[in-house]
Amino acid sequence: MIRIWNIDDKKQEAWTFVQKIRTVILKWLNTSFAILFTIEMCLKWIAFGFVRYFSSVWTILDFFIVMVSVTSLFIKQDNLIALRSLRTLRALRPLRAISRWQGMKIVVNALMYAIPSIFNVLLVCLVFWLIFSIMGVQMFGGRFYKCVNQNGERLPLEVVNNKSDCFKNSSYEWVNSNINFDHVGYAYLALFQVATFEGWMEVMADAVDCRGIDLQPAREANIYAYIYFVIFIVCGSFFTLNLFIGVIIDNFNALKKKISTCH
Structure with missing residues (x-):
């Protein structure tokens, strides 16, 4: 045991x-x-x-990074927490490379010039998603509730048919899904999760299994809900994403053509 402690102490000293x-x-x-x-x-x-x-945005960025770097040298451990947080801004130093490379400057400028057009595309996207949100509320609003046991597992239709049957047993619980279509706000959140393809299968499964308000879901009881999600993924996800990409590429090509003409 003493040898083991000595070895641990030596390792600790070496690491320190x-x-x-x-x-x-x-x-x-x-x-x-x-x-x-x-x-x-x-x-x-x-x-x-x-x-x-100070008339160029890139040199102003350099000035800000230099000021952060110089200020961080005079910040000690016993200074204010607000001042010590300035040290995290040193991560901005790699941004100086943008002002040195013409290609990177073109990309960043294209993104900046594309912001107004991106806002227009965003408005179109929000209106488009509003239509699907209203449809989702009408089709799935209040229908994602289900009866689960103490382990959180959904009970089969043979055991529980509706909300009343669930309340007859004190060990059962009538719960709602975390992502649902109970109102337009929740519907927007659900559609956003579907559009990002992160956890969207669970949302679609709840929609396909729902039978009605206060009724226990059953597997693929509402199979036509697949059509709703397929149309939204094609139109509301792929189409709007291509709009964003198209706006950025269009601004990039216009800016690149402008710079080549000037030279």
Whole structure:
């Protein structure tokens, strides 16, 4: 036992030493990058002048990152929590690479210029989804309730037929699904989950199994609900996603053509 404790103590000491070395290396790297960024910013001030320097969005981004880097050097562990949170902003440093690469600048600018068009597409998408939400409320509203046992398993139709049968046994519980179509807000959330293809099978299964209000669901009792989800996935998911992609690509091509014409 004593040998095991000695081995554990040596491992702990070695790990502590490695941690200290890594901390010192990261500290010096952080200081070095902050100094290099500051020198670069000062040289740009001399070359461009203050007015021209702060007239570009990319140089303003560089200025903000440099200020965060310099400020983080003077923040100690005993400072305010609000100030220590500035250290997390050092993760913005890779954004400086965008201002150096023309291709990345074109992509980012295309995304920025596409924002107004994206909002228009978003409005079309919301109106389109509103139609399916209203249809979903009419078809599935209040129909996702089911009777489950103490293990949370849905009981078969032979045991429980409706809500009244469920309440006759104190060990049973009449519960609703987490994602449902009880009103338009919940319907929007359900359709969003279906559109992202994350957990959408459970939503569709509840819709296909529902029989009616206050009735115990049964497997594929409402098989025509498949048509509703297939149409929504094709029109409300694939179609709207292609609209977003098309707007961004159109702005990218227009911006790229504009830059090539200027050169």
